[in-house]
Amino acid sequence: MKPFRSFVPPLAALLLAASGGALAEGVLIDKSEIRFASKAMGASVEGRFRRWKANVDFRPSDLARSKANLEIELASIDLASEATEAETRRAAWFDTAKFPVATFTSTAIRALGGDRYEIAGTLALKGVAKDIVVPVALRKDAGGNSIAEGQFTLKRLEFKIGEGEWADTSAVADDVVVRVRMVLPPVS
Amino acid sequence: MAEIRPIIPTDVAYTRTAIVLHWLTLALIATGFTIGMRMVDLPIAPQTLRIYAYHKWIGITVFVVTLARLGWRFAHPVAPPEGLPAWQRHAARASHLSLYVLMLAIPLSGWLFSSASGVQVIYLGLIALPDLVAKDEALAAALKSVHHALNFTLAVLVPLHAGAALKHHFVEHDRVLVRMLPALSGRREEPTR
Numbered sequence: 143m144k145p146f147r148s149f150v151p152p153l154a155a156l157l158l159a160a161s162g163g164a165l166a167e168g169v170l171i172d173k174s175e176i177r178f179a180s181k182a183m184g185a186s187v188e189g190r191f192r193r194w195k196a197n198v199d200f201r202p203s204d205l206a207r208s209k210a211n212l213e214i215e216l217a218s219i220d221l222a223s224e225a226t227e228a229e230t231r232r233a234a235w236f237d238t239a240k241f242p243v244a245t246f247t248s249t250a251i252r253a254l255g256g257d258r259y260e261i262a263g264t265l266a267l268k269g270v271a272k273d274i275v276v277p278v279a280l281r282k283d284a285g286g287n288s289i290a291e292g293q294f295t296l297k298r299l300e301f302k303i304g305e306g307e308w309a310d311t312s313a314v315a316d317d318v319v320v321r322v323r324m325v326l327p328p329v330s
Numbered sequence: 331m332a333e334i335r336p337i338i339p340t341d342v343a344y345t346r347t348a349i350v351l352h353w354l355t356l357a358l359i360a361t362g363f364t365i366g367m368r369m370v371d372l373p374i375a376p377q378t379l380r381i382y383a384y385h386k387w388i389g390i391t392v393f394v395v396t397l398a399r400l401g402w403r404f405a406h407p408v409a410p411p412e413g414l415p416a417w418q419r420h421a422a423r424a425s426h427l428s429l430y431v432l433m434l435a436i437p438l439s440g441w442l443f444s445s446a447s448g449v450q451v452i453y454l455g456l457i458a459l460p461d462l463v464a465k466d467e468a469l470a471a472a473l474k475s476v477h478h479a480l481n482f483t484l485a486v487l488v489p490l491h492a493g494a495a496l497k498h499h500f501v502e503h504d505r506v507l508v509r510m511l512p513a514l515s516g517r518r519e520e521p522t523r
Binding site for chain 2: 182183184185186187188222225226229307308310312313314
């Protein structure tokens, strides 16, 4: 899979690069991130995905029409070492040869009051689809961009992430905290 | 053959605590060193994660035991064995000092290395030790070299230390080794009290 940036027309990409970040369907992708954290032998292990696509249309005034869809290229995982990254691409973990992409597709966005929202959607990962709810907080940065930050905890074993000997949660914890930070440009 | 030497007065004998801690340290270092040499070649697996953790726990234990030994040593000073030539006293002093420095510096460099690699040390899986430095790949690589170099120094010093003790025992037939290994004394000389 190619990074989403290659889908952006070159001229637009050039203009956006000059203005400080590539824009991908409503998200300043270079300023945004998808990170995760788990524990191995009790010690925190953190990482992120380098390549993903987003299709976000967020309108607080029209939540029914709003959506937040993500496509994550799992092989683009960024961990402490290349050896660990290679391990997580194997069949026991993400099996990226068979399941290269994880998707999140929003089904409903609900206002919780103030700058807080709740995005319900389906997370499809390694052939397993589960409905999840992600609480999101929205704020503005100095440049007028909106920053949406959400966090949820998934159980890796529910998605068969780390099978066989790796299913042992005394070595690697079941809980994985996923943190998503999307920077959205001002809507014109 | 062996000439009879006077019984060691108590003020030059190591206490039972000092002796136990000395041999405990040897066991810990031998285990931690062996694991450390081998774990780096293991494939990524849950068992490997555990073995890395055990290596770190052993190292931190050596650090703590060494601090305890130093404290104990200052509280219970022991005179050097009598009758040693000055150069041997100086060499022994220098090697003991170096060993103490290494027993603190090696675990510390490992802890720093782990911190710089972005892996917090959770002692015995229970106590989260603070990260001494922030994650930094270049620093981690440098600390890895330091950790290795210090260990190779230890791998030279320990055989020298043991070799000297064995030479005292088997060549010079004095009581230098018996001071730290009283079990040996009964075979060669019966203490009178």
